[in-house]
Amino acid sequence: MAQPLVKKDDDRDDEADYSPFLGIEKGAVLQEARVFNDPQLDARRCSQVITKLLYLLNQGETFTKVEATEVFFAVTKLFQSKDTGLRRMVYLMIKELSPSADEVIIVTSSLMKDMNSKTDMYRANAIRVLCRITDGTLLTQIERYLKQAIVDKNPVVASAALVSGIHLLQTNPEIVKRWSNEVQEAMQSRAALVQFHALALLHQIRQNDRLAVSKLVTSLTRGSVRSPLAQCLLIRYTSQVIRESSTNSQTGERPFFDYLESCLRHKAEMVIFEAARAITELSGVTSRELTPAITVLQLFLSSSKPVLRFAAVRTLNKVAMTHPLAVTNCNIDMESLISDQNRSIATLAITTLLKTGNESSVDRLMKQITNFMADIADEFKIVVVDAIRSLCLKFPLKYRSLMNFLSNILREEGGFEYKKAIVDSIVTLIRDIPDAKESGLFHLCEFIEDCEFTYLSSQILHFLGNEGPKTSDPSKYIRYIYNRVILENATVRASAVSTLAKFGAMVDSLKPRIFVLLRRCLFDTDDEVRDRATLYLKVLGGEVTVGETETDANDFLFGSFDVPLVNLETSLRNYEASEEPFDINSVPKEIKSQPLAEKKAPGKKPTTGLGAPSNGPVSAVDAYERLLSSIPEFAGFGALFKSSAPVELTEAETEYAVNVVKHIYDGHVVFQYNCTNTIPEQLLENVTVFVDASEAEEFAEVASKPLRSLPYDTPGQTFVAFEKPEGGPATGKFSNILKFIVKEVDTSTGEAEDEGVEDEYQLEDLEIVPGDYMRKVPVANFKNAWESMGPENEQVDEYALGVRESLAEAVSAVINILGMQPCEGTEVVPSNSRSHTCLLSGVYIGNVKVLARLSFGISGPKEVAMKLVVRSEDPDVTARIHQIVIES
Amino acid sequence: MILAVLFANTDGNILVERFHGVPAEERLHWRSFLVKLGAENLRGARNEELLVASHKSVYIVYTMLGDVCIYVVGKDEYDELALSEVIFVITSAVKDVCGKPPTERLFLDKYGRICLCLDEIVWKGMLENTEKDRIRRLIRLKPPVEP
CATH class of the missing domain: 2.60.40.1480 (Coatomer, gamma subunit, appendage domain)
Known part of the structure; x- marks a missing residue:
């Protein structure tokens, strides 16, 4: 185990404040432990020594096998003492030492004796210790006593046995499952804690039996559950049952919803919260169902306790992702939280406001955030940047003020992850909002003039090379790019050379001037930079021909590399040098799909960043x-x-x-x-x-x-x-x-x-099934991919899908049948929407790329209609995709 | 699961640490993370004021009791609310044992008692006992008085 960070610092001058463990040493304490062997036990002294041993263990000190065994044997001697205080310490010490199987046998008989003792507290503690150190074989021997203990009159004993049962269920499920009748009986106990533990154990025993769980919930929601803790558990189990059962289609009512709502009026805060959270997490929750829950959460926003404020704002933040309108009522309370002492609360409040705010409040909000950004840590800033990106995509007209905000914070101090988040956001905005392109590129150019991160500089240069030549005045970017060749390290210089070459290849008017710059790079100190410059000069200058046309040459130089690098690396490692050359087509192209950033938990890296989608772990x-x-x-x-x-x-x-x-x-x-x-x-x-x-x-x-x-x-x-x-x-x-x-x-x-x-x-x-012949392959930008595929092999048709449970269900059914990869998060259907467009991509067997655009609409009686547009590289495959839909 | 219960003094020295289901190699990281969190936020905090943080999918509730900083880390069902319940039980039990919000010296004087209290409160990463009177009796091996 790791050594403690700082051992207790003992050399204090202040006499009154010295530690009772001053100068404590493991060796000396182990020596002292010999008092355990005295024929006349001094209970007080023994307790003190055990305290010292505990202190050592709690400081991260470890005992060697021999030391532990010695202490363990000595401690077992203490069972002879009748002193209750000491006995309690002995129980704790045995648990802390967690003896090995061959040692356990030594204490088993003493503990079994205590388990049947007349003193209730001996029974309870002995059960806990035995269950902690026991293995399966011993458990069958003591099972009879444990079953008795579960229904023991003394609630401490019953609780000890029940909690032990919860732990043992992990290691010996088949034994614990036999105790179901006793646990059921314990559920009726008058002691609140016993009822709580029994409920937890009973649910765990039956968790795979949906009917049993449903019965349990039905009976308990009617009856009285005593402790608030048990009430919370019950709420969790209830929402599980609700998830698994469907809504009553005639009245539109949800089973058990009344129960959840009644819990909102419970006197314990934890129950209120649990119920409010359960309601907000119901699938397809309506605004009528949400209102009472949002109201109680709003009250908690102005609580004096930070924990309650945090919990409330965290829950509302989640609600805002799916039902922003339901949360707008809380905006005023939320705005006052921006200045909350606790930065976690303030960040959550801001990101929630960014989700719920309307177009007119954006400017005011941005002003507040600017003040706030200065005094929070990078990880919080990243969350805010992500939220601003989403906001900008929602209100494209506001791009000017949001882009300004991003470029301002890009100039300030910050670590790599933070800067990367900002750059990724700007790139996303440039891609999705055409008006923002020129100003966004300009901000990025300014940033690389003074960027300390090689990775970001190269990524931005790559992006500039793709987007810059398509702008109205490409020449204005050249200065920024060539500055990199003069000022930066070799990696960035090499990227800059490639970017220059792209401008040369795509903008004819710039070509002669680019050639002048590239020729200067031929004398670079780094060989990669020189090599790239040479290659580009030769190919673009027409001295070497690649393929037949200029497009072929450009494809060769700048074409996207459609093989995931991880896969390429594995294939190259597996390749054995032989007559047969390495074939890049043999590299598998499938990568683990990753959902879009907007749906992911905060803190994870977005995938809609620069360049190709990042490669997942080896698939x-x-x-x-x-x-x-x-x-x-x-x-x-x-x-x-x-x-x-x-x-x-x-x-x-x-x-x-x-x-x-x-x-x-x-x-x-x-x-x-x-x-x-x-x-x-x-x-x-x-x-x-x-x-x-x-x-x-x-x-x-x-x-x-x-x-x-x-x-x-x-x-x-x-x-x-x-x-x-x-x-x-x-x-x-x-x-x-x-x-x-x-x-x-x-x-x-x-x-x-x-x-x-x-x-x-x-x-x-x-x-x-037909979907087995389709491989899920995501595309980075569906619109570009769709346009570059062209309408030659396009086929459009409309289908009636009949009555479906919901629009979301219909969408996911079609996605499953086709076996294609949903793009840009379009597999998620906002609840209550009447129509939806879903974008899919994939590769059909024979390595034929396929793209599909599905438009769904749902009518009053839940009739779903779908328009399917398929484009692919092969007309037969296009037809076959339609055939799949027709046949299923 | 309650992943960790940690006591430290104001200088960041560890007094008690108990981990549940945290691999040994990650403990050092947690320890320094928590101590840093406390150093940044607990200075100037009121006695027993609860502070809260979340790190990935893990929640942390921490507070200052007398001269002692207390941190509780949990995940899944032990979210910030459940943890505030846990830390409330811990602070009230510690106050009960010490008779007042403890100085570091007082805490160490009552070290054995406090270990027993923790043993009653957290049992292999799960909250067990919640009432201080009950805990006071249990650590003396006396049966609790049922209401």
Whole structure:
């Protein structure tokens, strides 16, 4: 363990203030612990020594194995003393030492004796200690006593047993689940705390049984729950039940809503809060339902307690994301919080106001924020900057004052993350608000004149290279760019050279002058800078030809690099030098999709920043590809196109847990069955899945790879491969049976019997659907991608989707069927909206890029209609996407 | 889960620290983070005034009791409200043991008692006992008086 930051500083001059632990040393205390072995125990002295040991442990001191064992054995001697104060210390000390399994046995009998003692408090404490240090085998021995303890007359004993149950449920669920009747009885206890603990345990035992939870909630919401804590738990469970049940479609009423509303009038603040928060988090909450909750939260905004103010403003901040209008009533209270002593509260208040404010209040708000920004830390500033970006996208007409604000704060002091957030915001505004482009680019140019962050400078230069040549007067940017070549470090200089070259390539009138500048770079001290300058001069000057036209040359020099760098790195590492050259097309292009910044929790980095979308962690696809290519049977299938998310083929908590991953190749599919054996008494051998493909006519089984052995709780995989027609769109249904040889295992020795029995286990069916041939690939800017794809292979059609539960449900259903990546956060449908447009992108098998624009509308009786516009690189694929919608 | 309960003196020296479910290598980071937070905000705070902060998905409620700074860190169901309940129990139990808001010396004099109180209040990262009278009896192994 880490050493304490600062040990207690002991050399004080002030006599009266010296520490009782002055000069404490581990060795000396361990020596003192020998008093535990005295035949005549001095309880007071022993307590003092234990206090010293506790002090050492609490300061981060550690005992070696030998020391801990020695102290532990000495402490067990103290059970002989009848002194209650000392006994209490002994209980604590044993827990702190957390002895190993072979040592536990020494105290078990003493603790068991205490567990059956007539003194209630011995019973309670012994239960806590035993449950803390016990393992599964001992637990079965003491289970009988624990069950009795749960219904003990003494509430302390009952609570001790119940709380122990909550902890033991993590490690020994099957044992604790047997206590359900006793726990139910404890629920009726008159002691408030017992009821609270019993409720928590009962819910945990039954959490997978929706019906039981619903019954529990129904009975308790009618009855009286005594402690406010239990009331809070009940509110949480109630909102869970509400989430899982649907609204009464006739009256539009929500079950249990009355209960939540009544809790808003409870006398305990925590209950009021819990209820208010539960109401604001209801899915599809209406403004009528929100009003009472917002009213109580508004009262808390002016509470004298910072915690309550924080909780209220945090909740309202969340509400403002989905229902800004509902929160506007609180704006006046919120504005007074901007000057709150607590910066967390002030920041939340500001960001909430930025969400709820209307166009006319923007200027006043910006003035207030300017004063506020000076005295908060960077992490809070980032939150504010993100909120301002969203505000500007909402009120594009106000871009002037918001852009000015951003450029002002860009000039002030700040760390990298903060500056990056500002730059990202300006870039987003430039992209989305055409009027803001020129002034935004100018602010960025000013910034790089005095920017200490190499990363930001290079990113801005890259962005300038893309956007600058398209402005009305590109030449005015050249000065800023060339200054970088003179003044900066090699990395920035190299970026500046590339940017200059882009201007040269895209603006003919500037070309001769750019060439002069690039030639000067040929004498740079850094080789990368020289290399780039040489390459650009040769290619742009026409001395070397790349491709056939000028466009080809530009593509070669500046085209986007559509392979994620992480994937490229992995592929290059896997590549072994041979006759065959490395093929960049073999690099998988799938990256983990990331939702848009606006939906993310504050503090995370936005993805709508500069350049290409940032690469997520190495995707599961890489791991799959490595796994599959290591199996000789599948090596000849070519490049893996897509791997699906695991599909469960068994219910939760069955004997064998199996899920399947569908791997799609051009001419094959491979099913990877991930199996887990959850029975300790069994060893499975020769595990295979028998697949019946009679409902999938186009598929023919070609290979199967059994799993040799599947021991308890160690997942393993078996594979089945099918041949199918090249490309799409073969679909079908497969039924699966798990076959294996089962052998009994002696759990005490872990040895399996020699003889086994053949057995099989029915799994759920599995389907290959059209969406399996589509890979989710996000595009950074949908509008650009859509326009560059062009209308040649466009197909438009309208569809009636019939009566749906809601617009959001219809949108997500279509997204799922198509299996494409929603872009720019358009998969989220604002509640109560009557129409919605959703943008999707993807790559169809055969590496054909596809974009789709879906417009939905919903009528009074919930009839949903959809207009689907598809563009792709291949007219057949465009038609096929429409076919998918028609067929499903 | 209550991730941490930490007591420090005004100079930032640790008096008691108890972590639950925090990996050993992250504890040092938490300790310095909390002490820094206290140094920046607790100076000039009223006795027992609750301050609150959140860091990623974790909540922190902290206060000053006499000469002792108390920090409680939690996540999930232990949000700022639940933590303020926890810290209220802790401060009232400490005051009960010490008889008044403690000086550092008084706190260390009553160290053993305070450890026992904490043991009654937080049990492996969950709030257990909440009433100071009950806790006072429990740490002496006396059965509480039920209302």
